[in-house]
Amino acid sequence: MTKTNAGNFFEDFRLGQEIRHATPRTVTAGDVALYTALYGSRFAFNSSAEFARSLGLPQAPLDDFAAFHVVFGKTVPDVSLNAVANLGYAGGRFGVPVYAGDTLSTVSTVIGLKENSNRKTGVVYVRSVGSNQRGEMVVDYVRWVMVKKRDESATIAEEKVPELPGSVAAADLVVPDNLACAGYDDVLAGSPHRWDDYAVGERIDHVDGMTIEEAEHMMATRLWQNTAKVHFNQHTEGQGRFGRRLIYGGHIISLARGLSFNGLGNAFKVAAINGGRHVNPTFAGDTIYAWSEVLEKVELPGRSDVGALRLRLVALKNQAASGFPFKKEDGKEYDPSVVLDFDYTVLMPRR
Amino acid sequence: MTKTNAGNFFEDFRLGQEIRHATPRTVTAGDVALYTALYGSRFAFNSSAEFARSLGLPQAPLDDFAAFHVVFGKTVPDVSLNAVANLGYAGGRFGVPVYAGDTLSTVSTVIGLKENSNRKTGVVYVRSVGSNQRGEMVVDYVRWVMVKKRDESATIAEEKVPELPGSVAAADLVVPDNLACAGYDDVLAGSPHRWDDYAVGERIDHVDGMTIEEAEHMMATRLWQNTAKVHFNQHTEGQGRFGRRLIYGGHIISLARGLSFNGLGNAFKVAAINGGRHVNPTFAGDTIYAWSEVLEKVELPGRSDVGALRLRLVALKNQAASGFPFKKEDGKEYDPSVVLDFDYTVLMPRR
């Protein structure tokens, strides 16, 4: 009867189900400008067409997380409109670069379903693939969310907890066609530190902090056409669990990535999201800090000009990163200041 | 002596007067991105160049209300700088689609003047026509505003209350050249409901709510180069009638149209503004909800692939739309939660 989309509930999903998401999106120079205005990104690879061309690309690609957010946003009305929590990401690979003028769309496949013992909710695992207008993969990742059931008594035909990759293998990382770092200009890039200079275990305090305003996170979240209600409606959220609008987790990823420029200025391209969790909620007024740890140095097959770093990116709220807050002494629970624990892989020029 | 524009007062207008407005505006992909960021619009027709091409258009057109706001903004310095109230819209038709790169300008004609009995104000009726760089009509509408007199004793040569059309006739609705809905993809569009599925009298609760921030409505209003002082200056408005900056009424129209996607996802093109009133003021912090009622189903001459729906779009503040609040029992006064009563016509694909 009603023509409004109530979203899918846990029992509406089935294993192997493929969902073509609505609202294809042509990305433009307008998105690039807004991304810069929202996150202050300074990677020359995304900021300068001339710099991108000096590395063999036809023009400056869209920031990888901007592409991710567009692809992610498409999935919300079908996957997470009735989500209680966005539990995690894994196995994410970035494919061809996205350029202004490209049109992105997303298709998801349900790869796991697991009802919770309370029978009120269940965990839905989806693999989502974002593609451009030529059908080339732009980003391909798994996320899992806890979704409400419409009816507690409903049963699920088949349940399965999928095996998730620990990290994306070096051979699966995509290096953009024609990328060549021979002429990489450290001065224009803003960092003298190359792949060779980083050591496994090294931790970097990104120093700076960025305070979030309501108008900013809402503009960002709408820009990605992400429709999750909790980000936009103070009238209802004011009476909810937190009394506040919740900030889209991806906003924190982009803020932390922006802050990470200070120390990782040559990490010009994101190649993989190995895993990630939003550990605590964030709200307008929170100030975000970030620190990184080098988890792995990855040589890329056949490449001596560029390597990969697997990094842990930790975002904090209202707490400077100088002490590298992470987990409590038990090694399990997170420090209350931690809002994001993100394991991802970047490309960086070698000497 | 002074070089600043004090705006026109009621006695400065004359019947038949033509006003060429200043500040032609080239619209771009930047405006499109900001429109999405401000209103979260999800109509695939505007979001995706590929989708628009699948319907026969050369690229994705600008959202119709973005074009309206640009055209409207031009009129403010000449028509409503000394307005007490924006009373209504009527007889609005959308013409050729607007694409990034088009330059819009506006010419208005004074079609009505009626002094109020208190002799302090009068109502000015203008027909404003927005055109692109080829002189093609983009939007053509009537609005009327109550404007202050400079001098109470001033008299007006000729007064006239124009006859306003009740609604735009089917034959006057413009269907974009080459538009063909045969290949319309409901899944990508995000709604399974077509023209055939809507019934006159049907009401749709658009469910979602959106809270407005000062930075958002001011950025929007400046983007449209609308210079009405009440939107921007807390220093003076803080001492004014409301103690707050007033939100541009068009901001509410765009928010409500954005919310209406949930239930009217295939209403891809606005064809007419039959009438509309801003019933109550809105302020930052207000949460906007919306509901629609199908007023009329209109067959378009010679078309079986696309039809028109005449809709009432009602926007509310701080009140969910589930009960469809509209008018009080007397049928005259509006419910205090109603902020916009808007009668417009959309195009929608047929089965």
Added chain:
Amino acid sequence: MTKTNAGNFFEDFRLGQEIRHATPRTVTAGDVALYTALYGSRFAFNSSAEFARSLGLPQAPLDDFAAFHVVFGKTVPDVSLNAVANLGYAGGRFGVPVYAGDTLSTVSTVIGLKENSNRKTGVVYVRSVGSNQRGEMVVDYVRWVMVKKRDESATIAEEKVPELPGSVAAADLVVPDNLACAGYDDVLAGSPHRWDDYAVGERIDHVDGMTIEEAEHMMATRLWQNTAKVHFNQHTEGQGRFGRRLIYGGHIISLARGLSFNGLGNAFKVAAINGGRHVNPTFAGDTIYAWSEVLEKVELPGRSDVGALRLRLVALKNQAASGFPFKKEDGKEYDPSVVLDFDYTVLMPRR
């Protein structure tokens, strides 16, 4: 050891040092839209490609101050990350117009160094030249900032206080190639007042006021990739001198320039920054007003269609400009409402 940029301290600079700044930036239609959304600029020269073409330009150039902010932003991580105060500007010339698609980069030269007597800080004078991808000068200006010393006992090899030009000479003002004002349309431009109509000593109250929000100034400052910490971090600034985030001075310049349209609507192009000072800090919630004084009328060599006006632009906070507040009776100290004292030169069509 650390890979983060701590910025330069006073003793890190040396006379004659050339600094190639990082983060070249391709400007786009997205920046233009954001500039309009942030400042409400209405100069038809920047707003309309058609209008710009009617004056002989290939398309609408970026607002001059948008170009300035991009060029300025590049210098922050190297020049003013450890600045205590941004003391002034001088000798600024605008060169070739900047168009969407141009890539801007900045090189600075240290032209002066003067330690303060307390030995804790010193003044650094830099001349910064912004260029496009063809190496053409876009803006070339001097600024001086007070920068902290890392080590009080550090000494400087050579000190020098440079001689600063009082104003940019007429012969040094750049008129864009092919600019011709014969067909200049006052109505579309929005002002009937041409160069001939302004008199030296004339003062103009720009009437309107604009209240600033946190989200706006932060988005602007990030858009220019300006990394000065004081603008973004409420967590630390809340405990600082003002208890608030400071607003980037350039945000005030652009707001005041935007307000100045009302009275100077035909001042379509900024040609020079003769000098300028940020006299008082501004914070979110402040309402900015502005007034101008004509300091000089400058004939341009060989041109009868366009002339230059040297103007003082004064921005105020929370104080209407009607009384032209400027300096206290002693003629030295500024009125506490004054936040910007800016001496610049504009081009304007002649009769």
